[in-house]
Amino acid sequence: MANINIDSRKKNTFDAIVVGSGISGGWAAKEFTEKGLKTLVLERGRDVKHIVDYPTTNKYPYEFEHRGELTQAVREESPIASRCYAFREDAMHFFVKDKEHPYVQEKPFDWIRGYQVGGKSLLWARQTQRWSDFDFEGPKRDDFAVDWPIRYRDIDSWYSYVERFAGISGHKDGLQALPDGDFLPAYPLNAVEDYFKKVVGSKYANRHVISSRCAHLSAPKQIHFDQGRGQCQNRVLCQRGCPFGGYFSSNSSTLPWAEKTGNLTLKPFSVVESVIYDDRLGKATGVRVVDTNTKEVTEYYAKVIFVNAAAINTNLILLNSTSTRFPQGLGNDSGVLGKYVAFHNYSARISAEYDGLKEFTKDGRNPSDGGYMPRFRNLLKQETDFKRGYAAGFNASRSPLRDTSGFGAELKAQLLNKELGPWRVGSHMMGETIPKESNYVKLDASKKDDWGIPLLKISVDYDDNDAKMKQDYIEQMTEMFTEAGFKNITPNVSSQAPGLDIHEMGGVRMGYDPKTSILNKWNQLHACKNVFVTDGACMTSTSTQNPSLTYMALTARAVDYAVSMMRKNEL
Ligand SMILES: Cc1cc2nc3c(=O)[nH]c(=O)nc-3n(C[C@H](O)[C@H](O)[C@H](O)COP(=O)(O)OP(=O)(O)OC[C@H]3O[C@@H](n4cnc5c(N)ncnc54)[C@H](O)[C@@H]3O)c2cc1C
Numbered sequence: 001m002a003n004i005n006i007d008s009r010k011k012n013t014f015d016a017i018v019v020g021s022g023i024s025g026g027w028a029a030k031e032f033t034e035k036g037l038k039t040l041v042l043e044r045g046r047d048v049k050h051i052v053d054y055p056t057t058n059k060y061p062y063e064f065e066h067r068g069e070l071t072q073a074v075r076e077e078s079p080i081a082s083r084c085y086a087f088r089e090d091a092m093h094f095f096v097k098d099k100e101h102p103y104v105q106e107k108p109f110d111w112i113r114g115y116q117v118g119g120k121s122l123l124w125a126r127q128t129q130r131w132s133d134f135d136f137e138g139p140k141r142d143d144f145a146v147d148w149p150i151r152y153r154d155i156d157s158w159y160s161y162v163e164r165f166a167g168i169s170g171h172k173d174g175l176q177a178l179p180d181g182d183f184l185p186a187y188p189l190n191a192v193e194d195y196f197k198k199v200v201g202s203k204y205a206n207r208h209v210i211s212s213r214c215a216h217l218s219a220p221k222q223i224h225f226d227q228g229r230g231q232c233q234n235r236v237l238c239q240r241g242c243p244f245g246g247y248f249s250s251n252s253s254t255l256p257w258a259e260k261t262g263n264l265t266l267k268p269f270s271v272v273e274s275v276i277y278d279d280r281l282g283k284a285t286g287v288r289v290v291d292t293n294t295k296e297v298t299e300y301y302a303k304v305i306f307v308n309a310a311a312i313n314t315n316l317i318l319l320n321s322t323s324t325r326f327p328q329g330l331g332n333d334s335g336v337l338g339k340y341v342a343f344h345n346y347s348a349r350i351s352a353e354y355d356g357l358k359e360f361t362k363d364g365r366n367p368s369d370g371g372y373m374p375r376f377r378n379l380l381k382q383e384t385d386f387k388r389g390y391a392a393g394f395n396a397s398r399s400p401l402r403d404t405s406g407f408g409a410e411l412k413a414q415l416l417n418k419e420l421g422p423w424r425v426g427s428h429m430m431g432e433t434i435p436k437e438s439n440y441v442k443l444d445a446s447k448k449d450d451w452g453i454p455l456l457k458i459s460v461d462y463d464d465n466d467a468k469m470k471q472d473y474i475e476q477m478t479e480m481f482t483e484a485g486f487k488n489i490t491p492n493v494s495s496q497a498p499g500l501d502i503h504e505m506g507g508v509r510m511g512y513d514p515k516t517s518i519l520n521k522w523n524q525l526h527a528c529k530n531v532f533v534t535d536g537a538c539m540t541s542t543s544t545q546n547p548s549l550t551y552m553a554l555t556a557r558a559v560d561y562a563v564s565m566m567r568k569n570e571l
């Protein structure tokens with residue numbers, strides 16, 4: 001009997017365990033396996049093999065039963081996920097069904113989730129901007145949250161490292177607030193986007209419109225071909241999964257790369273219930289996993305554990321990892337675990353029309369989504385009565401005039417009309433929110449999911465700072481649109497719940513002081529050195545830039561550190 005136990009423990013023992021196979025977990029898997037560590041990746045969802053499991057990728061619109069639209073039944077099954085713009089008939093199979101994965105909303109929060117191998121890396125919009133010291137120094141300068149224990153110089157080379165492998169297109173714009181990276185050629189702006197760039201550049205000293213930086217292979221290099229990926233074909237059907245590997249996903253890039261090393265064991269259908277902490281050894285020894293199909297519970301062991309279940313689920317796992325030493329959740333000596341959750345505020349947009357430049361049209365499809373205005377408010381000095389600021393997307397397009405009011409031959413003739421309408425321009429706000437103790441997640445005391453894991457209770461909301469910032473965005477964009485001669489300027493302020501922007505962060509924040517933070521500067525739990533968190537849960541503040549590139553860089557950096565510590569027997 002004793003031998004059977006020893007054998008089964010040995011069979012379930014790895015050098016490293018990674019929880020979650022999305023953007024950050026995929027990077028952890030790649031880095032560990034490349035460095036020679038036998039690595040177990042545990043993923044709660046099903047497997048999604050690159051190309052093989054992209055069932056809609058080559059479908060024409062008329063091949064979809066509902067021409068891409070959602071039925072009432074689908075909306076009822078997923079009332080939250082179906083609010084996401086990417087949740088359409090062609091990609092809804094990559095989102096969770098809300099009814100199967102309940103959570104408690106103390107305040108309305110749209111939690112958008114993709115439970116499968118690859119996580120949300122299949123669905124993301126691939127916007128990839130570096131952070132700068134305006135972000136890492138933000139909390140200290142503007143007096144909120146706690147000071148980040150790192151600065152831009154700590155992560156600069158790791159950004160380059162992940163950019164080269166993932167393939168990021170962009171211009172070197174030379175902007176202080178948005179450092180340049182190791183880029184593939186940028187996707188060009190179209191005529192009106194370029195016109196707006198010139199207007200803004202000539203009228204405002206510190207405002208810029210640049211080509212969005214995005215994780216697309218505009219001109220692949222050998223390292224991308226070695227991954228089995230090829231040139232982006234500008235199909236802009238990305239959320240279906242790309243058979244060319246034209247954009248970065250765990251499925252097309254990091255996971256197959258890790259698999260090639262022979263060091264990867266990937267276990268789908270394995271939901272991690274908790275991290276096992278050994279009071280006697282004073283460290284974590286492994287994780288407890290529930291098989292999502294059979295509900296059988298298994299323990300897996302490793303010297304180091306990376307929790308990369310995406311920000312909110314990582315909070316859940318740590319909160320649920322209680323022991324004599326950590327009765328409030330793993331590493332939670334300070335009581336801040338689950339608190340200071342923040343997000344991005346995408347709840348304001350503005351649109352307009354432009355009568356000029358009619359000799360031009362949109363030249364093909366642009367997978368990068370056009371222009372990007374890095375944050376300009378409160379950057380060099382505090383100039384408003386709210387803290388921090390926002391970035392803004394900007395794009396312009398023209399479509400044929402389509403009058404659908406007629407019938408029969410008249411309608412057919414109208415639909416075939418190739419005459420183009422005016423340019424339509426649009427922008428959306430990407431606001432930084434301030435992490436607060438009152439924005440938290442915690443375990444529900446009684447309700448559990450189908451796998452016996454406590455449901456998460458989410459209590460997160462906007463505040464007055466967000467309202468003022470939103471108002472300022474509308475005013476500033478209206479002014480810039482007016483300067484550009486745009487007409488019919490229409491603000492659109494939505495009352496959407498937080499969460500729909502899908503950049504939730506925090507709860508397991510980094511900091512210098514174990515009394516006010518959970519992780520140190522290496523993303524390592526202050527109080528349990530062989531557990532690391534490198535997904536959005538680790539973020540001390542949110543910046544305005546899309547966060548995933550920063551998760552990738554932090555992950556590669558943390559694995560490098562963890563392995564160096566392991567080699568010195570210090571983990
Ligand atoms: C429509 C959309 C557009 C987006 N656009 C952008 C963008 O342009 N730029 C950007 O930076 N970000 C964008 N994002 C956000 C981006 O997708 C996430 O920031 C990123 O995927 C986070 O990486 P992650 O590894 O933390 O989580 P994920 O990629 O979500 O992966 C987490 C994985 O963990 C698994 N998991 C969860 N709990 C457990 C458990 N208990 N046990 C085992 N496995 C578990 C999940 O199933 C999942 O596979 C977008 C997201 C969406 C949906």
